[in-house]
Amino acid sequence: MRQKDDTHLRSDAQRNRERILAVALAELSREAGTPLSAIAKKAGVGQGTFYRNFPNREALVLEIYRHEVQQVADTASVLLETGEPDRALRAWMDHLARFAMTKAGLAEALRQARSTTSGHVAKPAYTPMTEAAELLLRACEEAGTIRPGVTTDDFMLAIAGLWQLTPHENWQPQATRLLDLVMDGLRAGAPGR
Numbered sequence: 669m670r671q672k673d674d675t676h677l678r679s680d681a682q683r684n685r686e687r688i689l690a691v692a693l694a695e696l697s698r699e700a701g702t703p704l705s706a707i708a709k710k711a712g713v714g715q716g717t718f719y720r721n722f723p724n725r726e727a728l729v730l731e732i733y734r735h736e737v738q739q740v741a742d743t744a745s746v747l748l749e750t751g752e753p754d755r756a757l758r759a760w761m762d763h764l765a766r767f768a769m770t771k772a773g774l775a776e777a778l779r780q781a782r783s784t785t786s787g788h789v790a791k792p793a794y795t796p797m798t799e800a801a802e803l804l805l806r807a808c809e810e811a812g813t814i815r816p817g818v819t820t821d822d823f824m825l826a827i828a829g830l831w832q833l834t835p836h837e838n839w840q841p842q843a844t845r846l847l848d849l850v851m852d853g854l855r856a857g858a859p860g861r
Contacts, residue, residue, distance in 0.1 A: 685721050687711045693732050697770060700777040704728070729777045740767045741796035744803050754813035757804040758851050761827065764797075765843040769835040798824070812860025826850045 691711040695702040704725060708718035722728035743763050747756035771778075801820045808814040829846050833839040 684713050684717055688713060688718060688721060689732055689735055692728055693770065696729065696777040697774055700780055733774065733778060736767055736770055738796050740764055741800040744800035748804065748807055753804065753807035753811045754855065757808050758847065760804055761847045764827065765830050765847065768830040769839055772835040813858050814854040815857040818854060826853065
């Protein structure tokens, strides 16, 4: 009997995990109480595979959140490689806006996950997001495309309005206006302008 290639198993397991996360993100954003069995079925995995990856609802929801944070953070360096720093920052802000709307859709599931564990689940870390913002801000400052001295805290406070938008409405035009205003403010007084 031939043994399966370990590399294949790992990539297959990774695809299963990614499929579960994608389906769970969509389903839990729509309805926080979606049964885990429904998520497993829609992802095309068995219960054993599902629970091997995510032993409970809390683990699933927190991993979705962590995964989404990391994906947005990872886009910062990719955008810097492919464009001017200020354009990369503005494009990243659009990714951040989509994340904010996803997070809003997941808010109830996240709240439930954190409340059902009596506080034993750690709050998801924002470190990758702040590091990505810092990377982009410093690249823009070095290129002279934003005013000097803008801190990550300044930036995060300036874009905090994203979290006030309603995800179930047509949020994109309002987010675009808000982020364009923030970008105009960052560019004002830039030495390279």
